[in-house]
Amino acid sequence: MRNIALLLSVAVGLPVMAAPPKVITTTEDLAALVREVGGDKVTVESLAKGYQDPHFVEPKPSFIIKLHDADLLVVIGRELEIGWLPPLLTQSRNAKIQVGSPGYLDASMGVRILEIPTGQITRAMGDVHPSGNPHYWLDPDNGRIIAKAIAAALARVSPNDRAYFDQRYADFDRRLTDAQKRWAAVMAPYKGTKVVTYHRSWPNFTERFGLDVIGYVEPKPGIPPSPSHTIQLIAEMKRQNVKLILVEPYFDLKTPESIAREVGGKVLVLTPSVGGVKEAGNYVALFDYNVNLLTSTLKQLTGK
Numbered sequence: 001m002r003n004i005a006l007l008l009s010v011a012v013g014l015p016v017m018a019a020p021p022k023v024i025t026t027t028e029d030l031a032a033l034v035r036e037v038g039g040d041k042v043t044v045e046s047l048a049k050g051y052q053d054p055h056f057v058e059p060k061p062s063f064i065i066k067l068h069d070a071d072l073l074v075v076i077g078r079e080l081e082i083g084w085l086p087p088l089l090t091q092s093r094n095a096k097i098q099v100g101s102p103g104y105l106d107a108s109m110g111v112r113i114l115e116i117p118t119g120q121i122t123r124a125m126g127d128v129h130p131s132g133n134p135h136y137w138l139d140p141d142n143g144r145i146i147a148k149a150i151a152a153a154l155a156r157v158s159p160n161d162r163a164y165f166d167q168r169y170a171d172f173d174r175r176l177t178d179a180q181k182r183w184a185a186v187m188a189p190y191k192g193t194k195v196v197t198y199h200r201s202w203p204n205f206t207e208r209f210g211l212d213v214i215g216y217v218e219p220k221p222g223i224p225p226s227p228s229h230t231i232q233l234i235a236e237m238k239r240q241n242v243k244l245i246l247v248e249p250y251f252d253l254k255t256p257e258s259i260a261r262e263v264g265g266k267v268l269v270l271t272p273s274v275g276g277v278k279e280a281g282n283y284v285a286l287f288d289y290n291v292n293l294l295t296s297t298l299k300q301l302t303g304k
């Protein structure tokens, strides 16, 4: 289609408009950051939806077509997509976006990565990510670094729009900085609050906002709750007087709710990704949504 349009415009002497670069991201968070920086000079689509567990995305034939047509692919990396992306990337037969090509951006380069394992990794450790925790986008400081890397990658595929991308990045940086001051202020009274999370999705988030994770509903990353682990966790929560359990939207609430009943606590479903709920429609709104939920719940629980 694009070629026909090009031929026609050349034939009738119209100026040839270059089609905006097509960006594909693996997650909605990355797509949201591409939108911040790329504005109306790019088109962007995420393969995973914000309400899906990004570790386990069902590969669809339509993904291969989207990847085939892409000018830039942005991934989370750190093995987050290892269970579903590599075969799709091969089948896309798109040399522009293969690992190492200018059209491939691993957003984890340059960000602060937590939980990089030391020593040998064994099956017994569960689904441990050998190059560190891949849920790093949940620290706004990392979001800023990702946005900057996206601006540079977009300038590579669309050099004429470099100044536009730089200006959009600067604007995003300003808005994010203002929002971070707001979040830090409302979270300050709860600094050091101990919480439990379902999966290890929140180390960057909790570190940034001053919460202390003392345990997980999963006995090991990616391993479903077991009765013996749940009993230990309840005992530990009682010992340390921990009342709050943070759960991602795609996990069964049965075990977290039974734990909350035992400890007289509360389950809070936070959304780890843009698009997980409709209020979290962009990167700043994602934190607004989670920080609002957290502070209103912590206010109830602590009376602060």
Ligand SMILES: [Zn+2]
Pocket: 055, 134, 135, 199, 200, 201, 221
């Ligand atoms: Zn994970």
